[in-house]
Amino acid sequence: MTTPNHHLLEKLCRLAEQAGLETLRFYRTGTAATLKEDKSPLTDADRASHTLIVNALPQLLPGVRVISEESDDLADAVIDTTQPFWLVDPLDGTKEFLKGTGEFTVNIALLENGRPVLGVVHAPAIRLTYFATLEGGAFRQSGDAPATAIRTQPAPANAMRVVASKDHAGPLVQKLLSSLTNPELKSMGSSLKFCMVAAGEADVYLRDVPTMEWDTAAAQCVVEAAGGSLCTLDGEPLRYGKPGLKNGGIITVGDPKLNWKALL
Secondary structure, eight states, rough: OOOOOOHHHHHHHHHHHHHHHHHTTTTTTTOOOOEOOSSOEEEHHHHHHHHHHHHHHHHHHHOOOOEEETTSSSOOOOTTTTOOOEEEEEEEEEEHHHHHHHHHHHEEEEEETTEHHHHHEEEGGGGGEEETTTTEEEEEEEEEOOOOEEOOOOOOSSEEEEESSSSSSOOHHHHHHHHHHEEEEEEEOOHHHOOOTTSSSEEEEEOOOOEHHHHHHHHHEEEEEEETEEETSOBBOOOOOGGEEEEEOOEESSSSTGGGGGGG
16 A cells, blocks of 8 residues: 555545544533543543544545554554554543543544554644645644645744643653753643644653553654654654554654754
8 A cells, every 4th residue: 555645635634523523512511431441531422433433444445454542452452564554543632521621632543564654633622633644744724724734843942842741741841841941831632732843833742651552643644744753762753553552752843953862
């Protein structure tokens, strides 16, 4: 399979929007949340979005495996990374969903050889979509306005903009901030943090608390297509199809010339 074309990307954006509408049926309605084994919340919105997406993707690319956060067969999942596969987070930022902040997303990514080659990140409550292919660049669309291309920005020597998770900022974040001159700390939920870097609205996003692969795949495609990078804390590009589908610490930077290791 080759890198997906623009026609497929358009269909993925529409699918993410439809899944987002599914989540909004339960938004601010007092929907109940249960706790999964990892203590993360699960709502009817997660389930509704999951069902719509996993039923639709095989119609777009028959035979391509679909892996969603809410799939039932994840515990012993073994991924053949020589074959393409989908990674889906049907509702990223469930805590933000429950708090009513609007900072939650639907994430869909296509992986080839362990690398995201297509990504869509859709925030239904604020009608904001980021989408990209590695070959075609990264774009942002707000509401019904035309989509516009996005690019990362050079990192400034002073007042670097650091985006952090509202709920999961680890100890290295404070170390990073203390090593910078007049840093500006930005807070955001879900995969929108990565997209802020991709759009040139932030310079660094450090996450030293583990994530799952479906949390990062779509956004990584957007970041890389916009000129940035998403790496492990060893400096290697984040890869997919790992045992357990779990990521360790990661850092997202917009400026490839930034010596971020010296800051940690």
